[in-house]
Amino acid sequence: MHTVVAHSCHPEGRAAVGEVRAAWAGHGKPAPHLVFFHASEGYDGAELMEEMARAFPGVPLHGGTSCQGIMTHLGALPGSGKSLGMLALNDPDGAYGVGVAPLAGDPRGAGSRAAQEALRQAGREGETPTMVWLTSAPGHEEEVLAGLEDLFGPDVPVGGGSAADDAVAGRWRQFANGQVFDDAVVVAVLFAPGRIGFSFHSGYDPTAKRAVITSGEGRTIRALDGRPAAEVYNAWTGGALADLQATGGSLLLRTTLQPLGRVAGRIGGIPYFQLSHPESMTADGALALFSRVESGQEVWLMQGSEESLVKRAGRVARSAVQSLPGRPVAVRGAMVIYCAGCMLTVRNRMADVVESLRQGLGPDVPFLGAFTFGEQGCFVGGENRHGNLMISLLVFAE
Structure with missing residues (x-):
């Protein structure tokens, strides 16, 4: 070879x-x-x-x-x-x-x-x-x-x-x-x-913040635990989306270090995650992603850093x-x-x-x-x- x-x-x-x-x-x-x-x-x-x-x-x-x-x-x-x-x-x-x-x-x-x-x-x-x-x-x-x-x-x-x-x-x-x-x-x-x-691998770590997708299909999450998805994400991230709540808009640069994760499997009881990158939000509070999700799935707020x-x-x-x-x-x-x-x-x-x-x-x-x-x-x-x-x-x- x-x-x-x-x-x-x-x-x-x-x-x-x-x-x-x-x-x-x-x-x-x-x-x-x-x-x-x-x-x-x-x-x-x-x-x-x-x-x-x-x-x-x-x-x-x-x-x-x-x-x-x-x-x-x-x-x-x-x-x-x-x-x-x-x-x-x-x-x-x-x-x-x-x-x-x-x-x-x-x-x-x-x-x-x-x-x-x-x-x-x-x-x-x-x-x-x-x-x-x-x-x-x-x-x-x-x-x-x-x-x-x-x-x-x-x-x-x-x-x-x-x-x-x-x-x-x-x-x-x-x-x-x-x-x-x-x-x-x-x-x-x-x-x-x-x-x-x-x-x-992702290289990101899960936080303690998680919720169930109560309304979502395809590459859109509309609600987490019964609340608008963008509202929940904004609270999780300390107001990262605050200025877009009324209008919606692109989120690409705001969410790279704080994506959403779903458990893909476990090794020795330790979960590993596949990530979804929120790319935009709508004026009615939905989050659009670059990967598919389904209602009933649990998502975690993940965190990463440049390092x-x-x-x-x-x-x-x-x-x-x-x-x-x-x-x-x-x-x-x-x-x-x-x-x-x-x-x-x-x-x-x-x-x-x-x-x-x-x-x-x-x-x-x-x-x-x-x-x-x-x-x-x-x-x-x-x-x-x-x-x-x-x-x-x-x-x-x-």
Whole structure:
């Protein structure tokens, strides 16, 4: 197994792809078996895919746009203009494939169809992969996960992230096998038994404040314990929404360090949480989220800090390495999905985030990181979930 991670900040798409292609060629290895590829929104996506298909003909390619840039083991590039990055994997002992399907009003079916296409490309139709990795347009991730479970059952771990743009303006794109989409799901199937590790975590702590959703559906909470949801949240947070009570409005920057959490499972009686990020409130006191909820679920007010968002990166990296069977192992590379909202909150400390990841993975392990509008992963108890403000990490080793 061999990996190469390369990036470019060249403003012209063709030249940028040429730089990452040259990085692979410089290692003198045969063609990769899988390429992960993420880029900021400013590039022409069709041009990027045309050039990547020319640079890596016939190679499964998976990825999407990343909020304000990408990061690698060499540093973080958010807000620095155009940037793109690639993780190329050569693994003659494994099998890999990528498929894509437009969501087109049927995200559950799209998840299954994309995975079936990926299996065909891998030459493994009817088989169960070691891991599934996805990049989806934001909005229907839970249904996509359900479609993957329809095909593979509940025991195949799933990870990935939702494509993002710079300003939540709908300019996100998904990349698959030389094609570019704006409302699709891209699925990679990975057959590499014993050589893949993963971890999924929030890095936030629960407070003592919790309530039951008494009115809620989809991605909206209308009432908590019978009271308007925004009113309850405002009280919990000491008036964080006070100036918006009459009009409603965007909450993105106000709620990043105080999201809502639901218990996803327990280990030794200790709960672990999947997070929902309140993104706006309405004038009648409802909270809109970036993930689905249901009436009857209990939500907790969670709390984080800049320091916790920095340190969690290393903890999740170590957890992913520790999940590998048969240690000691040689970690060859990693794919990191880091919430864009968290990145924007700790923008001035992204160098520390990169260093935390390097400490967790090993100082010489190359990684590619994308900043996403939703994160998917498999918790330690085996639950595949979609959440917000999370980190999802995949490692390759031998």
